[in-house]
Each structure stands twice: as C-alpha cells, then as structure tokens.
Amino acid sequence: MRFSISANDGAARTGLLHLRHGSVATPAFMPVGTLGSVKTVSPIEVRASGAQILLGNTFHLMLRPGPDVIRAHGNLNRFMDWDRPILTDSGGFQVWSLANSRDVEEAGVTFRSPIDGSSIFLGPEESISMQSVLDSDIAMVFDECTAYPVSRDKAGASMERSMRWARRCRDAHNNAGQCLFGIVQGGMHVDLREISLQSLVDIGFDGYAIGGLSVGEPKDLMLSIVESITPQMPVKCPRYLMGVGKPEDLVRGVMVGIDMFDCVIPTRNARNGWLYTRSGIVKIRNSKYRMDLRPIDDSCVCLTCERFSRAYLRHLVTSNEMLGLRLCTVHNLHYFQRLMADMREAIQKMKFSAFVQEFFDSPTHR
Amino acid sequence: MRFSISANDGAARTGLLHLRHGSVATPAFMPVGTLGSVKTVSPIEVRASGAQILLGNTFHLMLRPGPDVIRAHGNLNRFMDWDRPILTDSGGFQVWSLANSRDVEEAGVTFRSPIDGSSIFLGPEESISMQSVLDSDIAMVFDECTAYPVSRDKAGASMERSMRWARRCRDAHNNAGQCLFGIVQGGMHVDLREISLQSLVDIGFDGYAIGGLSVGEPKDLMLSIVESITPQMPVKCPRYLMGVGKPEDLVRGVMVGIDMFDCVIPTRNARNGWLYTRSGIVKIRNSKYRMDLRPIDDSCVCLTCERFSRAYLRHLVTSNEMLGLRLCTVHNLHYFQRLMADMREAIQKMKFSAFVQEFFDSPTHR
Numbered sequence: 001m002r003f004s005i006s007a008n009d010g011a012a013r014t015g016l017l018h019l020r021h022g023s024v025a026t027p028a029f030m031p032v033g034t035l036g037s038v039k040t041v042s043p044i045e046v047r048a049s050g051a052q053i054l055l056g057n058t059f060h061l062m063l064r065p066g067p068d069v070i071r072a073h074g075n076l077n078r079f080m081d082w083d084r085p086i087l088t089d090s091g092g093f094q095v096w097s098l099a100n101s102r103d104v105e106e107a108g109v110t111f112r113s114p115i116d117g118s119s120i121f122l123g124p125e126e127s128i129s130m131q132s133v134l135d136s137d138i139a140m141v142f143d144e145c146t147a148y149p150v151s152r153d154k155a156g157a158s159m160e161r162s163m164r165w166a167r168r169c170r171d172a173h174n175n176a177g178q179c180l181f182g183i184v185q186g187g188m189h190v191d192l193r194e195i196s197l198q199s200l201v202d203i204g205f206d207g208y209a210i211g212g213l214s215v216g217e218p219k220d221l222m223l224s225i226v227e228s229i230t231p232q233m234p235v236k237c238p239r240y241l242m243g244v245g246k247p248e249d250l251v252r253g254v255m256v257g258i259d260m261f262d263c264v265i266p267t268r269n270a271r272n273g274w275l276y277t278r279s280g281i282v283k284i285r286n287s288k289y290r291m292d293l294r295p296i297d298d299s300c301v302c303l304t305c306e307r308f309s310r311a312y313l314r315h316l317v318t319s320n321e322m323l324g325l326r327l328c329t330v331h332n333l334h335y336f337q338r339l340m341a342d343m344r345e346a347i348q349k350m351k352f353s354a355f356v357q358e359f360f361d362s363p364t365h366r
Numbered sequence: 367m368r369f370s371i372s373a374n375d376g377a378a379r380t381g382l383l384h385l386r387h388g389s390v391a392t393p394a395f396m397p398v399g400t401l402g403s404v405k406t407v408s409p410i411e412v413r414a415s416g417a418q419i420l421l422g423n424t425f426h427l428m429l430r431p432g433p434d435v436i437r438a439h440g441n442l443n444r445f446m447d448w449d450r451p452i453l454t455d456s457g458g459f460q461v462w463s464l465a466n467s468r469d470v471e472e473a474g475v476t477f478r479s480p481i482d483g484s485s486i487f488l489g490p491e492e493s494i495s496m497q498s499v500l501d502s503d504i505a506m507v508f509d510e511c512t513a514y515p516v517s518r519d520k521a522g523a524s525m526e527r528s529m530r531w532a533r534r535c536r537d538a539h540n541n542a543g544q545c546l547f548g549i550v551q552g553g554m555h556v557d558l559r560e561i562s563l564q565s566l567v568d569i570g571f572d573g574y575a576i577g578g579l580s581v582g583e584p585k586d587l588m589l590s591i592v593e594s595i596t597p598q599m600p601v602k603c604p605r606y607l608m609g610v611g612k613p614e615d616l617v618r619g620v621m622v623g624i625d626m627f628d629c630v631i632p633t634r635n636a637r638n639g640w641l642y643t644r645s646g647i648v649k650i651r652n653s654k655y656r657m658d659l660r661p662i663d664d665s666c667v668c669l670t671c672e673r674f675s676r677a678y679l680r681h682l683v684t685s686n687e688m689l690g691l692r693l694c695t696v697h698n699l700h701y702f703q704r705l706m707a708d709m710r711e712a713i714q715k716m717k718f719s720a721f722v723q724e725f726f727d728s729p730t731h732r
Contacts, residue, residue: 037682037689065656065681072657073675081673290431291438307447309439315431316403322688323403 001179001206003238009352011257014344017238019085019137020177027254029340030055030262036080039267040326043082050337053085055262058130059094063115067133075135088136090127096145124168132175139180141169146187148217155187163199170203179206188221190228207238214243230256247339251359254343266332271325273317276335280363289314302334367545367572369604375718377623380710383604385451385503386543393620395706396421396628402446405633406692409448416703419451421628424496425460429481433499441501454502456493462511490534498541505546507535512553514583521553529565536569545572554587556594573604580609596622613705617725620709632698637691639683642701646729655680668700
C-alpha cells in the first residue's frame, strides 16, 4: 500500500490510496456491500456511481454464505464480480450490535447466530483468518465497541482489551497483499482515545480508523471526538471514520482531515424513498410528486435522473416495485460519490473553505 | 400495421409485425410489465434479453398511477422509458381475476378497487379510452372471461356479450396509429369459439387473440382448444395466445400457427428461484448449489450467466437480496427470448419439425 497526498487545504487533504485492486482517490466514501451485494444494485451500477472501493461485512459473510463458499470462488471480489478494492470490517461492530447472547471474554466473543441460533466464536485470530479468506485489500482489527453511555472505567477497560486484540490481529495477520488498519476506541473520552491511538501507533498499522461512534451519542459529541482525535492521527497514513455518515458529516470529517468513510445511509435511505439533492431531501413517496415530471435532481447525471421522472419513481416506490428501490439507490450512491469528488476537487484547487461555506449555506443544511 | 410472413413450415410461421414503435419478429414472446416495469428489471435489461415488445396491464395502470399521470408523460412508453412496441390488455381478465365485488352488466363492470376499495366502472369504451391514454401500439378489446368449469349456456351468453363489447370497442376506437385486436372467447366449447371468431372477423380487427384459457382447465383441454381454433384464424393477421405459457406451451402454440404470447412465468418463476435451462429447471435455493461455481446454464450468454455463479445466486436468493431476484429474472427473460429466436430460425430454415423433436426429447420435457 502506498498513500500519496497531492494537496492539503487547511486540515483537509486529497490524494491517492494505492491498493492491490487499484487506486482510490481520497477522501473516499465506501458503499456498504453487506452480504456480497450493495443492496438492490449490481456491481456495474456501483462502478457507474463513481465508487472506487466498497465495504464488505465479515460478520454477515461468515454466517452466509460462509468461508468455504467464498474460498471456492477465490475471494470476495470474484464471488460478487467486483474488480476494484474492498475493505472488510472485522465483525466486531456487528457482533456488538446484531448478535444474541453475546459472551465477551479475553479470547474473543461467543454469540448465537441470528440466522440459525448456533453458537459461534469470533476472536481476533478468527476475524483476521476470515478476512484473509475474503482477501480484501484492507482488513480491520477485531475490536470491542463501547456502548453509550458507559462509565469511564468501563470505557477504559474495553479500550484496553481492544488494544490487546489489535496486537493479536497484527501478530496473526499474514496476508502479504492485504493492508491492516487499527481502530481507535475509548468511547466519548478524548484522553482514552489518545491512549488508544498511541497504542495502535506503537503496534504499527497501515492506516488508522476511528470506531465506536454513531452508537447513540449526540451528534455534537461525536463531532467533538472526531475533531479532537483526527489531528493527532499519523499524517502520512489514511484516516478512516467508521460508519459515518450523512453528507454534512462527511464534509465535517473531511474538514478535520478524514480520508475514508462508509455508511449505509445512501442505500438504506434510498430504500425508504429519501433521495439526496443539492436543494434538500426529496421524500419520493410524498403525494406532491404524483405528477412531477422533473428528474430527482436536474443537475444530476445518474441513470435515474437521466431517464425517469419523480412521478415514475413515486409510482414504483408506492407500488412496491423493486425497480423503484434500485433506481433510488443508484441516485443516492451517485450523489454521495459526486459530493466526495467535489470535495476532492475543491481541496486540490485550494478552495475547500469556499466549498464548505457554500455547502452549509445550501437549503439542505441551513 | 403491416404483418409480413417470411416463411411457413407446416402450420408454423415466422415474420415481421411492423408497429408504430418498431418491428417485432414473430413468433414473439412479450414479457409482462404489469405496473410500468417488468418486475425487478430495467428497460435496458428487458431490451438486452432480446424482447422487442412488452405487455402493459390497463387494469393495474388505471388504478396506479392513474390515467392523468400517464397522460402527463405523453404515453406509457415515455413514462417507463421503453422505446419499443407495447401491447396493452383491456383489463377484462384482471377485473375478472383480481377485483372484488364484481357487478357485470351489459354496460360494463362495476368493481371495488383492490387498492383503496373505491367503486370503479370499466366498460368497453372506458378500456379503449384508457388504452388510448397509454397509447400502446396494440390495444385489446374489453371482454368477459368465462370461468372453468361453466355450463355451455353460460359460456355462450358470456361469449355473446364479449362480442357485443368487441363491436363497441371497435366503434369507440379512434387512435389512428394504434392497432386493435379482437379476442376469441367461448370457454372450452370449440363451436362457441368458432362463432366468436366469425363475429370478430365480421367486425374486422388488425389481429386476433385467443382469450379465456389458462383459467384452471387441464393442460390437454387448453391445447385442444388452441389446436382447433388457431387454424381457422385469418392467415394474414397476427394470432395471439393470451397468458401462455411455459416453454413447452410456446412450442406447441407455434406448431399450430400462433404468432404472439405473453406470460408472467419467466418473471414470476425467477422471483421464486426457478431458472430455465436447456437441461431442465434449476431450483436455485436447493442446497446442492451452495458450492456450485458454474453459471446457471453454460450455453447462455445473459449477463447473469456471464458473470455470476450458481453459488452466488443461491446466496443472494436465500439471503433475500433483491439483486438475486433481478439476476434470476434477467436469465429467465433471456431464456424465453432465445427460445423464440431459435424457433424463428428453425421455421425460416424449414427445420421446425427437427427443432420440435429435439426440444421434446430434451431432459426438461421428457
């Protein structure tokens, strides 16, 4: 892996992250391909949106279809016909948020499968092994996510365990072409976050992520953690803010120097009929769009906006036609990728402050 | 409309049906675009399957989105971004099969909307008017479908009413660029079917359809009606067997001189994970496909077979990922269109008997 930063504008930066399956322009937004597909769309449509890297969920893919099926195909890329880079999460967050009867010990986590109730063990070594089967370009360390709210003592103890697990992940990792990123934990305590970051830097990773946010805390608290810790992260390594977020969160993240994001918001909101535009969110189910012949966003060049009216999309979505969810997803993915491309261009031209000003002055974010 | 037959091989024939939005090679299979989309796929994918004409449902589109929305877009083609020919059914069959509290009188049918329970009236003039709003290339007369089983008297009375309605449709029709097809009724009684056909020919239509089949009767009875009535239909006009069918039904229909078919089987079965291949149906949910790296059908050149394994499709379908239903639909649509193309080629080469022999000798149809 090589990470070359081509321009800095304030704390914001733009560059290229060179990975095994190709280069990724940063700041980058990764669509989430939970179960080996970005929900409702094909790899061709993900590519057409401008996405250069996507995220795969180790937890979900471990349960379905299971490592043997992925291994038989060679890797996750070939299984799902995606020829660009993939980042896999470690499963830590999903074990914490989705699994039943969780039993966390120093060795790892035993939980009941939400699919068939069977007992499954996932620890640092198992996560690294599964991510090696998926053979992603970037693997993440297996960590424990801290709930919100939680006492300082508990947050500290959990963070320290995550750091011991990070060391075990580093030691277990032996996939030469695959990068490994550490994850900063420590709940809402900046001093714990700083200790966590230093521990990770001491171990040494290819990149560093901020985890354990967007877990129910107020938005301002989340942003204050990001604003405090990001400037302390190694300047020459990619910085990844996990599970974030809305367009305004992406802009705020880039402002303080974040390089990578992932979130289900564009795809999940699309399936709820919430469509992003430069002039605000279009809730396509609304009856006011019944006869609206305009595209979702007349400045958008996605397939959906080029060929279909709001009235047609509203008809499909209210009639529960699957094509509607897909066309909405195509648009939202395109919106998020264009936002990232616009930010990269603004940073390159040293006009990011003006971009931010204009962005937050727009009707969407007033 | 112009219908030019380029070859006859026995009773089977192949030719070109020239319509407002383009030419259709016959025998043709029309995918069903119920609500302004062929379920799960985009117009681009329908086109790529080889389909040259699709069917739109007047009944469904009248209820949702309603005629005013279609009219605002110009026509159904522009509403759904399909630039090739469309045939619309009249709504007669859906009123009969889907509507609640049906009250059939000489004027037409009053029924409760399955969407919101409101009272709606649909008669011959209303159907023709709605089909003119949809502005399809081919409109169908509004008819009454006869149940199975039913007494000869009832079948006769129902057929006679359908013929009076056919006359009213002909009189009401005033869309110059749109063809109008009559529909032969008469239940399972060949003599009633013959009377019906003569009535339609006396009125004069651009093409003739066989309706009221596939309503619960044994398959052999259905085929015997088709085999009896088709040879009596005007030789120079397109002959359309409505709502049929499985691949073997299409072959049997072409054998006796049918030119057009429509059916939800390829799309509905795809959404159930039943995939057509030359060597039989692949039920993709079956656990035996869990590790199967082969495409659905290695002789198929559809997008699905070119890029994805059975194991991947099984994973998507069993995980309820929408992409799976779409990839299955792409394949089945392609299979049906290839079957039609193969039949057209065999007829053109005067080798249709050999084609039929080989088809029914294959594992699928033994």
